[in-house]
Amino acid sequence: MTDQEIEAIAGGYHGDAFAVLGPHAIGTARPEWEVRAFLPQAEQVEVAMNGNAVPMERVHNAGVFTAKLGTRQPSPYKFRITDYQGRTLEAEDTYRFSPLVSDFDLHLHSEGTNYEGYNAFGAHVVTAxxxxxxxxxxWAPNAIVVSVVGDFNDWDARRHPMRLREGGVWEIFIPAVEAGAPYKYAVKSRYQGYSQMKSDPYGFSMEMPPKSASIVADIDSYEWQDREWMERRAHTKTLESPISVYEVHLQSWVRDENHYPLSYRQLATRLVEYVKRMGYTHIELMPVAEHPYAPSWGYQVTGYFAPTARNGSPQDFMYFVDCCHREGIGVIMDWVPGHFPKDAHGLAYFDGTALYEHEDPRLGEHRDWGTLIFNYGRNEVRSFLISNALFWLKKYHIDGLRVD
Incomplete structure (x- = not known):
């Protein structure tokens, strides 16, 4: 590990942290293993392994540590960290884990055919x-460094720089981060010194606006009760079936006694009862995906994979759809792939370049709305949008999309 590498790690501008941090074999004939870490919160660190503890040497005041472990490849280890308040804890080393996103997913993404990109991108609680x-x-191909920041690392972009994969995709596995954790990506561009905290384009949940962090969310554990509806839907000739649609904006349909929007779970009772009584077959929801500007009625989306927190959690929205189906009511959702807002935390200028939008403002800007237009000719953008459409149909059992 050179002085330049140490300075780059400590300064948060090294583009390949996995080449420096974690376990590394030094030498060729009889290599010796060395473990390196950046732990700015630590006063002292030990490598705990097989019942033994090897002290780490501080090689930079900002918190870069190293330890030599001998000629045998180290078995799984943990860091035993003593912070400046004298507290001791054990933590896994993020930089000892191998990549988890498959090469095939990366290939499909670059090809424009990763129609289930939500399984590869975003934040997923897994066991590694x-x-x-x-x-x-x-995805941030024009970044020199992308880091994950959140409460788990004091929002310090130096702590968890990601691994660059094929096609400009950055990934990392961070142990002990659980569902409910807010996070963003700290993106440093290779152009014009651009640096920005970004929400996750594939994030499954977001904070209540005006806050804008993404939230690690569990969207796979909900126990659906609409099997009969889904089986019938699969065999129904939709275009030959009668339909009567009630269009509704969930935040303004009915308010509670304090003039707050009803929750998804409250709507599952009150709205569904009303729609059934009036004889409608379907509810059409004006955009549900997260959006920062309430007066837009949801038509300026920043969280394409996140139901708005104004009415509750992702599982609350699943409950709403589930209740609709159990009462024989279909759910159509307004879907907005036509444009997106310029908010700094969103898709706009994501990696310091026109990544999701057209660079040419004649093609990339909707002047009437002051919004940006997707570059539909770009493979990765097509993967993103098609994945998003299918995501709502598969993960949330939405019955149809009205495209805006």
Whole structure:
């Protein structure tokens, strides 16, 4: 590890942290293993392994540590960290884990055919080598460094720089990060010194606006009760079936006694009862995906994979759809792939370049709305949008999309 590498790690601008941090074999004939870490919160660190503890040497005041472990490849280890308040804890080393996103997913993404990109990108709670944590993945090909930041690392972009994969995809597995954790991506561009905290394009949940962090969310554990509806839907000739649609904006349909929007679970009772009584077959929801500007009625989306927190959690929205189906009511959702807002935390200028939008403002800007237009000719953008459409149909059992 050179002085330049140490300075780059400590300064948060090294583009390949996995080449420096974690376990590394030094030498060729009889290599010796060395473990390196950046732990700015630590006063002292030990490598705990097989019942033994090897002290780490501080090689930079900012918190870069190293330890030599001998000629045998180290078995799984943990850091035993003593902080400046004298507290001691053990932590896994993020930089000892191998990549988790498959090469095939990356290939499909670059080809424009990863129609289930939501399974590869975003934040997923997984178990790697017996360790529970969250796997993060984001596309930012023109970044020199992308880091995950959140409460778990004091929002310090130096702590968890990601691994660059094929096609400009960055990924990392962070142990012990669980569902409910807020996070963003700290993106440093190779152009014009651009640096910005970004929400996750594939994030499954977001904070209540005006806050804008993504939230690690569990969207796979909900126990659906609409099997009969889904089986019938699969065999129904939709275009030959009668339909009567009630269009509704959930935040303004009915308010509670304090003038707050009803929750998804409250709507599952009150709205569904009303729609059934009036004889409608379907509810059409004006955009549900997260959006920062309430007066837009949801038509300026920043969280394409996240139901708005104004009415509750992802599982609350699943409950709403589930209740609709159990009462024989279909759910159509307004879907907005036509444009997106310029908010700094969103898709706009994501990695310091026109990544999701057209660079040419004649093609990339909707001047009437002051919004940006997707570059539909770009493979990765097509993967994103098609994945998003299918995501709502598959994960949330939405019955149809009205495209805006």
């Amino acid at each position: 080598e017996g360790v529970v944590g969250t796997r993060f993945a984001v």
